[in-house]
Amino acid sequence: MHIMKFKNYGAMENVPFYFVKDLEADSDPVEKNDIKEKTIKLQKQKPNNYGYVLMQTDGKLVKEIARRTPNSIAESWESGAHHGCVKIKCEVTEENLSEAIYRTEGLSIGEENTFKKATKCCLCKMSLRADINDNRPDKIKIPLIYHGGKHYDFHHEIRELGLVSEDKIEIIADNMENYKAIIIGQIKFIDSCQFQFPLLEKVANNLRGQERTLEQLAKCFPIMAQSIPQHLLPLLTQKSEYSYELNDPDRFSRTELPSRKEFNTVLSGLNYCENGCKKCKHEIKGKKCNGKCKEDDLKEADDCEHEKIYTISQKQYDHAQNVWEKAECKTFGDYHDLYLRTDILILANSIQRFRMTMKEVSGLDPLNYITLPSFAFDMAKKMTKVKLELFHKGQEDMHEFV
Numbered sequence: 388m389h390i391m392k393f394k395n396y397g398a399m400e401n402v403p404f405y406f407v408k409d410l411e412a413d414s415d416p417v418e419k420n421d422i423k424e425k426t427i428k429l430q431k432q433k434p435n436n437y438g439y440v441l442m443q444t445d446g447k448l449v450k451e452i453a454r455r456t457p458n459s460i461a462e463s464w465e466s467g468a469h470h471g472c473v474k475i476k477c478e479v480t481e482e483n484l485s486e487a488i489y490r491t492e493g494l495s496i497g498e499e500n501t502f503k504k505a506t507k508c509c510l511c512k513m514s515l516r517a518d519i520n521d522n523r524p525d526k527i528k529i530p531l532i533y534h535g536g537k538h539y540d541f542h543h544e545i546r547e548l549g550l551v552s553e554d555k556i557e558i559i560a561d562n563m564e565n566y567k568a569i570i571i572g573q574i575k576f577i578d579s580c581q582f583q584f585p586l587l588e589k590v591a592n593n594l595r596g597q598e599r600t601l602e603q604l605a606k607c608f609p610i611m612a613q614s615i616p617q618h619l620l621p622l623l624t625q626k627s628e629y630s631y632e633l634n635d636p637d638r639f640s641r642t643e644l645p646s647r648k649e650f651n652t653v654l655s656g657l658n659y660c661e662n663g664c665k666k667c668k669h670e671i672k673g674k675k676c677n678g679k680c681k682e683d684d685l686k687e688a689d690d691c692e693h694e695k696i697y698t699i700s701q702k703q704y705d706h707a708q709n710v711w712e713k714a715e716c717k718t719f720g721d722y723h724d725l726y727l728r729t730d731i732l733i734l735a736n737s738i739q740r741f742r743m744t745m746k747e748v749s750g751l752d753p754l755n756y757i758t759l760p761s762f763a764f765d766m767a768k769k770m771t772k773v774k775l776e777l778f779h780k781g782q783e784d785m786h787e788f789v
Contacts, residue, residue: 389777393768398755401444401746405754406531406574407735408439409727410459410540414632414652429653430632434543437463438727439531440610444752446739448613453724453731455639460547528575530754534587534734536578541566544576559757568757579734581758582741587730588626590737595624610739611732619714623729628699628707639720644711651698659700660693 412432420427437460438453456462533540545566549556554572561567569576584590594607604620605612615623630638630645631652638645651657666688667680687700707722716722738754745753749766756762767773 389779391768391775391777392773393765395751395755395765398751398765400755401742401752402530402754403444403527404449404529405442405444405738406439406529407442407731407738408437408463408531408533408540409731409734410434410437410463410543411629411631411723411727412543413634415634432543433457434459436723436727438724438731439463440614440731440735442610442735442739446610446743448610448735451614451728451731453728455720455724460543461551464548464551527573528570528755529573531574531576532579532734532738532754533576534579534584534730536576537561537565537567537580541569541576541578545569575757577754577757579738582753582762583759584734584737584741586626587733591624591626591733594733594736594740608732608736610735611729614728614732622706622710622713623725624733625706626733627710627726627729628703629723629726639718639723641719642717643719644708644716644722645719647697647699647701647704650704650707655698657695657698658689659687659695659697660691661696662691662693663701664688664691664693 412434414430414432417428417431435457436453436455439451440448441450443449452463454462536544542564545556545558548569548571552571557570558566559568559570566576567578567581585593595604596607598604598607599621601617601620604624605617608620608624611624612620628650630650631654633645633649635641664687665685667676667685669676669680671686671688687702689695689700710716710725711722714721714725716725742753745751745762745766749770751762751766751769753759753762756765
C-alpha cells in the first residue's frame, strides 16, 4: 500500500542564514519596436545598484550592503552570495558553519553526554547515520528572498548569473517568463509574493499597526532598529517614494529632492491634478458627507474632473521631502541608498515575523519551501498526522474516475 504522510523532517530545522535582497534599475525608453512583434516595449531596464541584508535565523542582522554599480548582479553574487555558503566556511562568523549548525556550546555535562550517545534524530526519530541524514551542511539551501522577484528581479539575476557563476543553475518555472525559484549551488532564490505577501506599503502598515512611540516601533521593526537610528523609525517604517524614471545621468549628485513631477511613472500612470482636490472618506465611497469630517480626514482625490499631471499625491511627496530632511540627505544618491535599505529592512522584518509565527504554530520553517501551498500542504500533513492512500498499480480505474 502506498501512503502519503509527513516526511519532510528537514523542514523542522531553521535555516541557519537567509538573505533579503533588492535592486533598482534605470528605465530607459525604447524608441523603436520591431513591427513583427505583438508586444510593444516601452522601457528597457538596466540594474544600477543592489542591496541586501544577511540574517541569522534568530533575527540578528549580520551584514548589510547597499551599493551603486552598473555591475550590480555580478558584484552582489561575488561579494554577497557566498557569505552564507555552507560549502567551505562561513565568512560571517569565526566558526565553521558545519560546526555552528551542530554546535553544543552551553550544554550541561548531562546534556553533553546525552548528545554524544544519541542514536536517533530528535525530530524524525530515525537513525543518525550520515548516509540518510538530509540535513548535512552540504545539502542545506540558503534562501535569498526578493519581493516580487518572480515577475521582475529574477529576470535580471538569471540574465547574468550564468556568466559569473560556475555552479549549475536550476529553475522552477511557471512558464518562460515567470520563475518560482532559482537554485544555484546552495543559494535558493525565492519570492516573498509566493507566500502571499502584499505590497510593501501594506506590509509596513501591517507591522506598524497603531504603534507610534519609538519603543513600540523598535519592537515592531527589530531588524530595522539594529540598522537605522531610532529617531528615524517613525518615518522609515513607512513606504517612501522613488523617481524610477528619472534618467538624468547626474541625478545621484543632485543636492535637492527631484520635483513631484519627476516621480511620475508610466506603469503607475497619472493620478492627481495640480489643484489638490480632496474628498472625505464618505465622498470617496460615493456617499454624502455628514459634515463631521475634519481637514485631517480628507484625502487627495484621484477621480476629480481636472487633468491629471502627477503620479504620487502631495502627501506622498511631502513624506519623501520629510525623509530627505530628517535623514539629512546631502544628495539624491543618499536618498536613493536610504530608500533601498528601507525597502529591504521592511521586508526582512515581515519575513522574520512570518517565520517565527509559523514556526510556533506548525514547527516548520517556511523558508525551507518555495511557495505557500507547498508549505501549507506539509503543515496540514504534519499537524493532522493524516495518512493518505495513493493510487498504485492495479487501481488504473481510479485514475480514470478522477
